[in-house]
Amino acid sequence: xxxxxxxxxxxxxxxxxxxxxxxxxxxxxxxxxxxxxxxxxxxxxxxxxxxxxxxxxxxxxxxxxxxxxxxxxxxxxxxxxxxxxxxxxxxxxxxxxxxxxxxxxxxxxxxxxx
Amino acid sequence: xxxxxxxxxxxxxxxxxxxxxxxxxxxxxxxxxxxxxxxxxxxxxxxxxxxxxxxxxxxxxxxxxxxxxxxxxxxxxxxxxxxxxxxxxxxxxxxxxxxxxxxxxxxxxxxx
Numbered sequence: 759x760x761x762x763x764x765x766x767x768x769x770x771x772x773x774x775x776x777x778x779x780x781x782x783x784x785x786x787x788x789x790x791x792x793x794x795x796x797x798x799x800x801x802x803x804x805x806x807x808x809x810x811x812x813x814x815x816x817x818x819x820x821x822x823x824x825x826x827x828x829x830x831x832x833x834x835x836x837x838x839x840x841x842x843x844x845x846x847x848x849x850x851x852x853x854x855x856x857x858x859x860x861x862x863x864x865x866x867x868x869x870x871x872x
Numbered sequence: 873x874x875x876x877x878x879x880x881x882x883x884x885x886x887x888x889x890x891x892x893x894x895x896x897x898x899x900x901x902x903x904x905x906x907x908x909x910x911x912x913x914x915x916x917x918x919x920x921x922x923x924x925x926x927x928x929x930x931x932x933x934x935x936x937x938x939x940x941x942x943x944x945x946x947x948x949x950x951x952x953x954x955x956x957x958x959x960x961x962x963x964x965x966x967x968x969x970x971x972x973x974x975x976x977x978x979x980x981x982x983x984x
Contacts, residue, residue, distance in 0.1 A: 762915075764915075791972075793972075798880045800974060800975075800976050800977065801962065801977075803972065803973075806970070806971060813970075814969050814970065814971050816971070828916045832925045848915055848916065850916075850972075858921075858923040858924075858966070859966075859970065860906075860918065860921060861918075861972060863908070863915040863916040863917070863918075863919065864915050865915040866914070866978065867915055868913075869904040871971075
């Protein structure tokens, strides 16, 4: 099976712009979670989508949003970019309806905000 | 609330030496614990996981971890380090809303 894919891998934006990141989960996985990784804060959970519904949300401002499509692909959007949004954004997919569930991560999108 | 503490942000070992990366957890419910590895400029790769059952868990690349409830620990070990093991290692616990709570990571250096 193909793994989790994320596009683009690298992105450079300027402050105030918005950005959309994409994640395609492993075939058959219905849950997609997003994490932000920075040197200062480490790995922090953004949100999780399951069957097109946001099921879980971390402590991030409303500028961070996401959605999931019927084929389980997910997008994450960040509006009004700030310098502090520079990070590696990781998406993880899982079956989502089993206990225990295991998350499998993609390679990440490295966002640089200038 | 669940949390994870990784002792030692950097660990250095010689090639062939024992690798020991420490992880302690806090959880109000029976924990599900994970170790992930991250190579430079890559995502996280699952090394192993503990859910229920056998407390000694074997993972990929010769790594294993032992769940010790009395010590609230889930330390990662490998008998003999290889140069290719140099990476950052993250311990994580699944919280009661099913999201992963990660430790701050341990960077492993392997010297020839």
